[in-house]
Amino acid sequence: MTVYRNVASLILAVMLLQAASGILSVSTPLALDYMNASALGVGIVAAVFSAGFMLGAWFAPEVVRQVGHIRAYSAAAAIYAAGILGMSLAFDPIAWGLLRFFQGAASAVMFTAAESWIADSTPRSKRGGVMGMYQLLLKVSMACGPLLIVDHAPSDMRPFIWAGLIMVLAVIPLCATRRAQPVLPDRDAISLVGMLKIPPAALAGAIVAGIANTGVTSQLPLYAKDLEPGAAGASAASLYIAAMVGGTITQWPAGLISDRVDRRLVVAFLALMALVACIALFMTAGRVSFSITVVLAALWGAGALSFYSVSASHATDRTEPGQIASVMSGMLFVWAAGSVAGPIVTGVTADTELGQPGVFAVVAILYFALMAANLWRVTVMKRPGAAQRQPFVAVSATSVVEGEVQEEAERPPTPAQPG
Numbered sequence: 001m002t003v004y005r006n007v008a009s010l011i012l013a014v015m016l017l018q019a020a021s022g023i024l025s026v027s028t029p030l031a032l033d034y035m036n037a038s039a040l041g042v043g044i045v046a047a048v049f050s051a052g053f054m055l056g057a058w059f060a061p062e063v064v065r066q067v068g069h070i071r072a073y074s075a076a077a078a079i080y081a082a083g084i085l086g087m088s089l090a091f092d093p094i095a096w097g098l099l100r101f102f103q104g105a106a107s108a109v110m111f112t113a114a115e116s117w118i119a120d121s122t123p124r125s126k127r128g129g130v131m132g133m134y135q136l137l138l139k140v141s142m143a144c145g146p147l148l149i150v151d152h153a154p155s156d157m158r159p160f161i162w163a164g165l166i167m168v169l170a171v172i173p174l175c176a177t178r179r180a181q182p183v184l185p186d187r188d189a190i191s192l193v194g195m196l197k198i199p200p201a202a203l204a205g206a207i208v209a210g211i212a213n214t215g216v217t218s219q220l221p222l223y224a225k226d227l228e229p230g231a232a233g234a235s236a237a238s239l240y241i242a243a244m245v246g247g248t249i250t251q252w253p254a255g256l257i258s259d260r261v262d263r264r265l266v267v268a269f270l271a272l273m274a275l276v277a278c279i280a281l282f283m284t285a286g287r288v289s290f291s292i293t294v295v296l297a298a299l300w301g302a303g304a305l306s307f308y309s310v311s312a313s314h315a316t317d318r319t320e321p322g323q324i325a326s327v328m329s330g331m332l333f334v335w336a337a338g339s340v341a342g343p344i345v346t347g348v349t350a351d352t353e354l355g356q357p358g359v360f361a362v363v364a365i366l367y368f369a370l371m372a373a374n375l376w377r378v379t380v381m382k383r384p385g386a387a388q389r390q391p392f393v394a395v396s397a398t399s400v401v402e403g404e405v406q407e408e409a410e411r412p413p414t415p416a417q418p419g
Contacts, residue, residue, distance in 0.1 A: 007117075007118045007121050007122060007130060007134075009173040009174065009176060009177040010114050010117055010118050010121070010173070010174060010177065011118065011133075011134050011137055012173040013073070013114055013170050013171070013172075013173040013174040014110070014111070014114045014115075014134075014138060014170075015137055015138060015140075015141035016141070016166050016167070016169055016170035016173070017077070017080075017107070017110055017111075017114075017167065017170045018138045018139075018141045018142040018145070019141045019142065019144060019145035019166050020080075020084070020145060020162075020163040020164075020166040020167045020170070021107070021142060021145065021163075022141070022142040022143065022144070022145025022146050022240070022244075023145040023146055023148060023149055023159050023160075023162055023163040023166070024084065024103075024159075024160075024163050025142075025146075025217060025221075025240060026146045026149060026159075026221050026233070026236045026237050026240050027149055027152070027154075027159035027160065027163070027221075027233075028042075028045065028046075028087075028096070028100070029042045029046075029218060029219065029220075029221040029222050029236075030154035030221050030222070030225060030232055030233065030236055031087075031154055031155070031160075032045060032093055032096065033154060033222055033225065034154040034155050035091065035092070035093055037093045038347070038351050039219060039222060039346075039347045039348075039349075039350030039351045039356070040344065040347035040348050040350075040351050041093055041347070042218060042219065042222065042343070042347055043215070043218055043219065043343035043344045043345075043346055043347020043348070043350075044097060044343070044344060044347065045093065045096055045097045045100055045343075046100075046214065046217075046218035046343035046347075047218075047339075047340045047341070047342075047343045047344050048097045048098075048100050048101045048104070049100040049101065049103060049104040050104060050210075050214060050336060050339035050340045050343070051101060051104065051340050052100065052101035052102060052103065052104025052105040052106075052107075052108075053104035053105065053107055053108045053336060053339075054104075054108075054333070054336035054337065054339075054340065055104075055105055055108075056104060056105030056106065056107065056108030056109055057108040057112070057332060057333075057336065060072075060108045060109045060111075060112035060113075061112060061116075063109055063112075064109070064112055064113050064116065069113045069114075069116070069117050069174075070113075070174060070175060072109055072112075072113045073109070073110050073113035073114060073171070073174050074171050074174070074175065075109075076105075076106040076107070076109035076110045076113070077106070077110060077167055077168070077170055077171045078171070079102055079103075079105075079106040080102075080103050080106040080107060080110070080167050081164050081167040081168045083099040083100070083102050083103040083106070084099075084103070084160055084163045084164040084167060085160065085161070085164040086099050087099055087160050088157040088160040088161060088164075110170075113174075114174065115134075117174075118130065118134060132252070135251070135309075136248065136251070136252075139244055139247060139248040139251070140248060142244055143240075143241045143244035143245055143248070144241075145163075145166070146236075146237035146240050146241055147237065147241070148162050149162065149233055149237060150233055150234040150237045150238075151233065151234065152233045153232070153233060154225070154232050154233065156233075159233075198315055198327055198330050198331060198334070199314060199315055200373070200377060201264045201267065201311065201314060201373060201374050201377045202311045202312065202314045202315035202331065203331075203334060204311075204369070204370050204373045204374070205267055205307055205308055205310070205311025205312075205314075205370065205374075206308065206311060206312075206331045206332075206334040206335045206338070207334055207335075207338050208271070208307075208338070208366045208367065208369070208370040209304075209307065209308040209311070209335055209338065210334065210335040210336065210337060210338020210339040210340075210341070210342055211338040211339070211341055211342035211345065211363075211366060212274075212304065212342060212363040212366040212367060213304050213305065213308075213339075213342070214338070214339035214342040214343055215342030215343050215345055215346035215359065215362075215363060216300070216304070216346065216359060216360070216363055217240070217243070218342070218343035218346060218347070219343075219346050219347065219350055219356060219359045220236070220239055220240060220243070220297070221236035221239075221240065222236075222350065222356055223239070223281075223285070223356040223357070223359065223360075224236040224238070224239045224240075224293075226285075226286075226355070226356050227285065227286060227290060227293060228290060235290065238290075238294055238297075239293065239294060239297040240297075242294045242295070242297040242298040242301065243297045243298065243300055243301030243304075243305065244301060244305070245298060245301065246297070246298035246299060246300065246301030246302035246303075246305065247301040247302060247304070247305025247306050249302060250270070250302040250303070250306045251305075251306045251309060254266055254270060254306045254307075254309075254310055255309060255310060255313070258310045258313060258314075262378055263310050263311075263313055263314040263317065264314060264374040264375070264377055264378045265374070265375075265378060266307075266310050267307045267310050267311055267314070267370065267371075267374045268370075268371045268374040268375050268378075269303075270302075270303040270304075270306050270307040270310070271303065271307060271367045271368075271370040271371035271374070272303070272367075272371050273299060273300075273302055273303025273304075274300055274303035274304040274307075274363075274367045275303075275364050275367040275368050275371065276299070276303075277296050277297075277299040277300035277302075277303060277304075277360075278300060278360040278361070278363055278364035278367060279360070279361075279364055280296050280299075281293070281296050281297070281300065281357065281360040282357045282358070282360040282361045282364070284296070285356070285357035303367075304367070307370070308335070311331075312328065312331055315327050315328070315331060316328070345362065346359045346362065346363070349361075349362045
């Protein structure tokens with residue numbers, strides 16, 4: 001248990017970050033809709049956040065190396081909190097887009113500082129378990145954040161005050177830790193060359209996770225609001241929490257199964273779950289009770305929010321030793337690029353005659369393509385010989401340093417020198 005106590009304050013800091021992010025994921029689209037922003041406008045603001053994260057992930061390792069983990073994390077948290085509170089003062093979609101860009105960049109720096117510190121503080125033999133628990137707790141905290149705003153109207157600025165308050169509190173656990181700051185391992189910025197080394201099936205997983213998953217979550221609160229206009233906050237929070245819970249429940253079983261069968265088959269099955277849920281959410285919108293819609297949202301989360309980790313594990317299986325960090329950086333870059341495009345695509349779709357339900361019809365095509373691509377790679381493009389399989393490690397699409405964590409965990413210990 002000592003190893004978990006060593007990183008408890010670091011994990012708590014990121015949990016608070018994710019709780020604030022969960023609040024913003026629900027309250028921002030609803031507030032933008034209240035400002036009469038179009039669905040495309042909502043999507044653009046979500047895309048701008050992803051663009052900020054993309055830029056922040058590129059430069060975050062260098063920022064941490066220059067000023068240290070605590071200073072980098074604290075400064076980024078201050079920028080993020082100021083941006084959240086600024087949203088409550090500047091009630092304008094254009095201003096919000098600018099503020100969300102800086103929040104995205106700050107988020108990448110915070111993840112880099114905290115995750116690299118967690119990895120450094122954890123013995124190699126325990127790193128898989130610690131990082132798995134870390135990813136699980138982050139999903140739980142992201143699902144719990146919206147519970148604070150279920151009774152708030154879209155015009156209410158208190159959710160942003162809550163999010164800003166939690167983000168400020170996220171600084172305390174990291175600053176209060178007694179552990180010495182680690183030295184961040186040297187590495188280059190996210191390399192575009194890394195994308196060329198990603199196996200095609202894993203590349204498809206990163207693209208679809210970015211476009212489809214981010215696109216759905218950017219519009220999900222508006223879909224919920226259309227179903228229950230009189231309780232927009234509660235309905236939006238309910239669907240969001242259901243999706244997060246669904247993804248949390250299936251993440252580890254999917255990973256364990258993928259250690260025993262071809263990971264591409266697991267990804268195909270998860271994509272099928274997401275596909276079925278999307279078709280149901282499209283066809284049943286406004287025609288069934290809201291409780292059934294919540295179950296369908298959970299089914300969507302169970303499939304859609306779990307396949308990225310399995311795809312990432314497939315990528316590491318097919319990667320030469322010493323190249324994992326480059327490939328994982330490439331996966332992150334592809335996901336981030338998709339997460340910029342996804343909210344715009346779904347925003348355009350929601351502004352057509354299809355409305356918010358049409359979002360699920362469009363992303364269903366992507367999930368079908370992901371399922372077909374993985375099945376095709378298994379059956380038609382199967383290569384002779386088995387890949388060097390690595391144990392499944394839960395990876396978040398927002399994890400900036402997970403490649404380094406996996407690579408270090410798989411490196412054999414340095415032999416003791418004779419003395």
